[in-house]
Amino acid sequence: MIIQVKNLSKTYEYYKKAPGIWASVAGLFHREKLYKKAVKEISFEIGEGELVGFLGPNGAGKTTTLKMLSGILYPTSGEAKVLGHTPWKREAAYQKQFALVMGQKNQLWWDLPAMESFILNKEIYEVPDAEFEKNLNELVELLDIKDILDVQVRKLSLGQRMKCELVAALLHKPKVLFLDEPTIGLDVVAQKNIRDFVKHYNRENKTTILLTSHYMEDVKDLCKRVIIIEDGEIMYDGDLVKLIEKYAPYKVLKITFERDVEKSDIDRFGEVMEFEPGNVILRVDREKAKNVAREILSSDLPVDDILIDEVDISDVVRKIFSNGKDNSLKA
């Protein structure tokens, strides 16, 4: 296993801060210490070449976990090994084999062209000249950023900057890549470009990738396996398709009619989720979906088209988050 996490926990200490000037003055003399358990005894393993989606609402503990795995934070308790190293020991041998890319944080030199940061990373990671040239050319071509290499980072668009961040992070060919919200704030085209690149890179290099994202498109497109974390606890760890099958034991039938129908004509086939006289979306039990579709087609309803589809993964995840851990699933 490339990543092994066992009973990892992190508790933050912070101080209570009541609003108002008097509370601030009082705070000079006495502050109440509070504790927040951000990650609670989580365990998981990730194998070589896996691309795993790490999902959860804001404050669930995703980024805290990534920070521990990349050696930024010490855990409160528990163990983790990445490539056989304990991340928070910050051994150079480990640091040379992984990279962390944060969508909300710039790692490049802001005032200088990205190329300067690439050269610095070459020296920091001790990449030989020939290998640097080869890797750089490959990445620059894949991400199509040849024209912006000599432009100051501060003048680049968010999408261009993220591409450069990826190049800087991958020049030393890391075996493990932590991607924290790499598409945040990007337009849909830029998001797709980044997704396509990550998919290609993972496939070609067998890099192990742990990805957090708020965009379900990223997860649907890239990840076969997902780990869902909420309130610091893992609620699901397994195949994305199985998550849908287990947590959404139904499918949707999208039916188009040649002419208007009444709602009462179709509600006997399943739960009506959306209704317009000419278009209906029905929710039916997963096992019965084919039979129900057949029944509708053989009825006297004026069916023009019928489509059996999975429920949207976003809805499933949203539902898991909203239901809380009472409905937690284990793969």
Place this chain on the structure above:
Amino acid sequence: MKKYLTVFKISWARELEYRLAFFLGRSRNIIFLLLLYYVWLSLSRMTGRFAMYSADELAAYVFGAHLLRSVVFGSQTREIAWDINNGNFSNYLTHPVSHFWYMFWLQAAQRALYFLSAIFELVIFVFITKAHFFRQTQWQLLLVSILATVLASFLYFILTYVVSLSAFWSREAMGPRFLFEWILEFSSGSFFPLDILSKNLLAVFQFLPFAYLIYFPLKIYLGGWNAGQIAGGIGIQAVFIFVFAALARVVLKRGLMRYSGEGI
């Protein structure tokens, strides 16, 4: 080592990217130079001396302080507190670099550039004003004063590094840092030779590391100390460097235990 030389080179590129900030920074130092030169010139004009210094020695002290301020005092470590507060510090923890040496070479690059600029300014100033100043001719003293200056630069860096690390405990580290810089500038002798003050005050200053930043190397240049005093002073510089380097190590280690990478 090559990585830190690259940091040095890139830092120069960044300094030169913001030319206005560079010139404004230098302007502040030129104003100090003018102010101090003419204050000491007028104070020593009547008798040709002030305290135990001749007018030429005072001019040499002011010019030397101008050079040493440029090579010793740096602002680079201010970024450390800022990086800790906004989470940028995490970048150093995920890369195979030593934060201490990374910052050191950033500072060294900035200082080297400011030093070159300070030399240029002084040459112009002396050319225009035709100022007289004491010139040390003993190469041994020149060499030792250069060594003391290098140690002073290192000592200043370590002192400010430790102070900046206080941001691990308080988000308000910049306030104490500014206060620290003011105390340091005054008690380092960057405005006047410290031995024009009372003996008691001088004795206090000599127990602090600040006196070894500007006053000590300049006093060596002026030939004010014997070999024993020079060796003792350099030994004290080395001890302070060692003590504060050890302190920096401990403070960084403890600070990292508290670090939460806020802002990312």
